[in-house]
Amino acid sequence: MVSQRDRDLLREDMRARGGKLNATERESLLKPYLPSPSPAAPRRKKNTVRKTPIRTFLKSQLYQFTYTFTHIIFGICARLIQAYHAVVDRILAIVYYHHRTPELIRKDVRGLNRLPEHLSVVLFLRKEDDALAVLMDEVAELAAWTTCCGISTLSVYEKTGILKSCLPTLQQAITAKLSSYYGSPSQQPALRLFAPHHPLHDDLQTRQGQTAERSNPNSLTLLLLSSTDGRETLVDLTKTLTEMSQNGKLASEDITIELVDAEISEITTQPSSDLKPATSPLVKPEPDLLLVFGPYLRLDGYPPWHIRLTEMFCTGDKSHGMTGFGEAVEYQGFLRGLWHFAGAQMRFGR
């Protein structure tokens, strides 16, 4: 640590744009803070070690002891904080329960001065047998809450991409969940479900014949992402560009941020359709808020290109790691993320 006197000297020197002190003066100022030149001069190091074996031993013992001691203290503090958060979380869970009522959820977010346009969620597949069913239920719940809040786009990231392989089942699950929130299909918001390189599942089209008029003007676009949409997509793009370049169709100078951005955005915003190229993108490619349901903030392979300005929120560690990495997806965690995004504090009481 630099002493106050020397710091003042250095600051003055800085203010004078380095003109006040010359190199030797600065060096002499610096000398007392330099470590002993052990790595560069092994000869001297050996001497010092031989000279003070007891002191070195004691020092290492002291360090070892301090390490253990700080970790014990820190562990206790961490556990206490964890317990505190768990209690707060339970209280919030009681106070803010959605009762499957869209009006109640809307009331919870009414006071917020901004809502994300595109919400993104990182979920984790658990290890139990019914992991897929649990995951689908979580996605369905999230979809319901998101529509109730009036957010039009939800993207769900799950590393393995298992959700992509069962789109129809997922759609059924979500529709069932929505009907438990909204009631009859005519009052449900329109649901559009797609994943990169997968066709669009649009229940507007499939049920046009049955339902004459929809009373709910809202709609939800649900985008499913997996780790292959991350680095792998950029690799694919590079491959294609390389091929074009090798065939002389493209100069490497033509590759700009705009080009990459356009290409990458297209993959996540437009479903692959054989009929016609979609004119306008379905979703805003950059999510505004990223919710991580896990003990600490870790992106776990989330597509890197679009998160440059995304706010991130992690629901935090409450479960002592008993249920795997992912935390349970609960309404108060979701709400806390939205409140945090709006820069507001959650209170005990509606």
Place this chain on the structure above:
Amino acid sequence: MSTSMHLSKLRKWFLASPPVEFAISNLRELLIGALKQGPIPQHVAFVMDGNRRFARTHGIETVEGHNLGFEALAKILEVCYKSGVKVVTIYAFSIENFKRSKFEVDALMDMAKVKLSQMAQHGDLLDRYGARVRVLGRLDMLKPDVLAAVNRAAELTSRNGDRVLNICFPYTSRDEITTAIRDTVAEYSTPVKRAHSSSVPRAPFSQSHIALNIQAQSLHAKVQDPTSDIESVSVASTAEDEGATSNQEPDELYESESSFSSSTTLHHLGHQDGQATGVKGPQFISPEAITRQTLTDHMFTKDNPPLDLLIRTSGVERLSDFMLWQTHEDTEIVFLDVLWPEFDLWHFLPVLLGWQRRISKMKKNPEAEGNFDGDVLDSYNDNADGYMPSEAAKPKAI
């Protein structure tokens, strides 16, 4: 108001008094020494955010705020390097920051220039204690005098030890990724030399000789599959070559294999020009050989261990176009609600302790915390042990 001012003056005087200063500096040494006993992240990145806000709230000039930020950086670098962090990456200046007021940009550039040239004056001291300084980013956007200082500092410190300081100075991550893609495309679009003069020392076996041997063998006895023999030999030799430099990632192995096999076919074509089925024009490495590792190798941070920890101060909870490619897999991201000039060991310590706790927990029971832990642990161990040899091997390879 006046009491708080008096109090802060008193506090300052107290902290600056010699015995207290001595005690605090010893406590710091002790804590850093203690931290060293546990696992330590190999690569830490900082977003130094909050200098301007600090200046505004404390009623000082913006430039002064940046100066204080630099001091905080010096302190935190001391903590990092003493506790054993190998690589520190800092986000000093974004390409977007050029949009700020000209006065501020000029002042920042000036500061960088002064600091870098000051550093250059202490050549021998840096040799002994310093870290390698590298400036990452769009250097072509800098003014020539700043660029000269940058190059000089980088060159002076290039021989230094294993500690690295990466300064991201005009940098955005999208630009980095795009540059990596562009470079990869350019690299794969340069035709492969037919003569293969470079690969001659790598292939100790002469193909014609092998062919002769096979012919000789087939005269004596029926050989089942001569071609497969040749291939396995060539692959084995690649593995030998690549094993020294690479960390043996599966991708990379695959890549080296496939690139090699394509180059062997080229070799064939080169030899049997007349019999080739009709491949004309320049020859390229197949684009299928590009993997994630290829792109990673074209990023600015190519020789650094994977990013373990990213810390952003000032409570803003986004990455702001920093290290997108590097962060998005296993990095722990921490947002701290403290302005950068105030950032010190006392804020850094809980983060490091939490990280150590997590890592040591993971080591104890890799099963309990979820399916990803195994590979994190492996990669951590890999870079703890494997980083040094691979780095040492690189100069040799050149």
